[in-house]
Amino acid sequence: EPEVTQTPSHQVTQMGQEVILRCVPISNHLYFYWYRQILGQKVEFLVSFYNNEISEKSEIFDDQFSVERPDGSNFTLKIRSTKLEDSAMYFCASRVSLGVPEAFFGQGTRLTVV
Amino acid sequence: KQEVTQIPAALSVPEGENLVLNCSFTDSAIYNLQWFRQDPGKGLTSLLLIQSSQREQTSGRLNASLDKSSGRSTLYIAASQPGDSATYLCAVPQGGSEKLVFGKGMKLTVNP
Numbered sequence: 384e385p386e387v388t389q390t391p392s393h394q395v396t397q398m399g400q401e402v403i404l405r406c407v408p409i410s411n412h413l414y415f416y417w418y419r420q421i422l423g424q425k426v427e428f429l430v431s432f433y434n435n436e437i438s439e440k441s442e443i444f445d446d447q448f449s450v451e452r453p454d455g456s457n458f459t460l461k462i463r464s465t466k467l468e469d470s471a472m473y474f475c476a477s478r479v480s481l482g483v484p485e486a487f488f489g490q491g492t493r494l495t496v497v
Numbered sequence: 498k499q500e501v502t503q504i505p506a507a508l509s510v511p512e513g514e515n516l517v518l519n520c521s522f523t524d525s526a527i528y529n530l531q532w533f534r535q536d537p538g539k540g541l542t543s544l545l546l547i548q549s550s551q552r553e554q555t556s557g558r559l560n561a562s563l564d565k566s567s568g569r570s571t572l573y574i575a576a577s578q579p580g581d582s583a584t585y586l587c588a589v590p591q592g593g594s595e596k597l598v599f600g601k602g603m604k605l606t607v608n609p
Contacts, residue, residue, distance in 0.1 A: 389540075416595075425600070425601050426586065426597075426599040428596035428598075431596060439595055484529045484590070486531065486597060488533070488540050488541035488542075489540055490540035
């Protein structure tokens, strides 16, 4: 069964360092998303991406965040200068289209900023 | 702004019980609602998506219902098993947006 895959599963980084979280969405999906879940809190939306551009972003998604689809398969989230409060589980998700609303999520990358 | 609530936050039951998990949302103008399962430290597994035009959706021992007018959905788990132990989350689209708004989840423990 097709699935969204994320790498790495766990990343530890020092405060101020840049990190890139990687995702391979399901191959025929066109809409891509990043969400995050701080420990003990709700899953919250970061950004949506379609047709090689951001279609929507939350107030969390400030200038230190960026997303990219560098080739036909990968979808990345970059955090330029990590802060302690960026420690969270980051989930990538994808959908076939807006007309098919079911979203499929990856297993997540646990980011720990020390 | 859409808010999603799941009460109770946790539930512990003996194996074999039929369970009802609740989800409520503040903005009833939704197109669909999705239920997910999350195992500890793991990702979100989609269980069921129920469209606003549907009243129920079934998958195996799971049945989800949706009542838009009252802003509620329930996930019914029949004959619960220890393997059903996980956190169950519901999510709805924010009005006019692609983004999903999640509840905090309900942690279910099914004891053998």
